[in-house]
Amino acid sequence: MYTDAEITALLAAALSLPPANALRRWTYHCLFGLIAVGGLRHSEALDLRRDDVDLDQGILTIRETKFGKSRLVPLHATTVAVLSDYAARRDAHLVAPRSPYFFVAEQGGRLLHQYVHRVFWQLSRQIGLRQRGQRNGPRIHDLRHRFAVQALINWYRAGEDVERELPILSTFLGHVNVRDTYWYLSAAPELMAHAARRLDKRWEVRS
Template sequence: MTGLRAAAESYLVMRRTLGFKLTDQGRALMRFVDYCEAHHTDHITTDIAVAWATDTPHSSDEVYWSRRLMVVRIFARHLQTQDPATEVPPPDMLPHHKRRIVPYLYSSQQIAALLDAADGLAPALRAATWRTLIGLLAVTGMRKSEACRLDREHVDLDAATVVVVDSKFGKSRRLFLHPSAVTALRDYTIRRDALMPNPSANSFFVSTRGTRLDVQNITHTFADLLDTAGIAAPPGRRRPRMHDLRHSFAIAVLSDFYRGGGDVQSRLPVLSTWLGHVDPKSTYWYLQAVPELLMLAASRLEDAFGESI
């Protein structure tokens, strides 16, 4: 094992111990180490960091390059305290850009079409799992990774609650379920246990092999379900994502806040807590991203101030 590889693995262990998940960033960092080893270097230099960040044959996206270099830059800052030969790429080199994807909003009819498409999967356990998974994401706004990590003891159908444990930023939270959601989850547990009585995992959602759902692979099945349901991206926009179910939930709740006539500002922290956001500013993105919400906000201002605005 090279010194750079050992340092990278130790760095990832340290940061994960502090509560950082570093899922994508960890994989990117180890790919960078592979690149350094292939080029016979055991020290980080600006040249090799930039060369790796931009060595993406299938992408010339400068934002993507910037994020790859940021992974190396943060690690290099840490490593320089142990290895003075380490070069930290300057901040003005491939400067970091923030670009947030405009969410795709699923209508209730489209969600119903996705559920119907899931019913067509085979075998029966796969169909039941996917129907219930999509339904849970749509009515709770959970992240797909959170749903895949659910264990059976995290779902209390008698209390109508789901506990999301150790999610993003190491936070846990309790979500309350509508009676219709409880019924759907209870039906799934009965069908799941009948079709897979001895699974190898204690997860709530079970694959046809009896294992936990793989969050890295479920997007492929979801893409097939989009095609079956006839859901396509609008012109000039990227393909709808599974994560957009979370956006759709948040937008629906915010829209209800505005239509209800109450103090939306005071209720945003509640939605932020429900979604697992660290602070309300992350939730504000949903307001900024969707014209329909901006129209509702403008209508509220017109009602309050009339022609003076």
């Protein structure tokens, strides 16, 4: 699972993408950052249209996703500020007609999945997360996994009832069934340790 330092390094590396005066570096910096802090599927982030990003209210509308459902995703004020800055740079960079998509390629067209993955692989090699020629390694989708796992860890650390809170995370992630979200409980050693301690306490109470 990604560490905070690795995500910071990834986003910093995106800002070093050439050329220096292009929109490209800001596009990938904001795209990967939004996936990391919003828990979006990368396809959902690429499919965002301008009208889906309400920067005044700080809400994303994710439409017709993996399971044909739509949902609203609230944004932190710091995320709104970064996206607002990107939108201003994008609009200053492009000439009419405007693309309907929020994240765009250098000439204003839609970002293509294969190019996004290629840039991610390049950046992950640059910061040491992937060796050159390595087929396996970190994926863009792992940013979403990290978001979910970190949310669960934070709840455990705060003493929250995770089973009660799990449907909230499930809805936020766009899962059809809560059981799909339970998978994340086994995704990190710290989560397993928290879960084990919670079970131990329940057994102590019953005995």
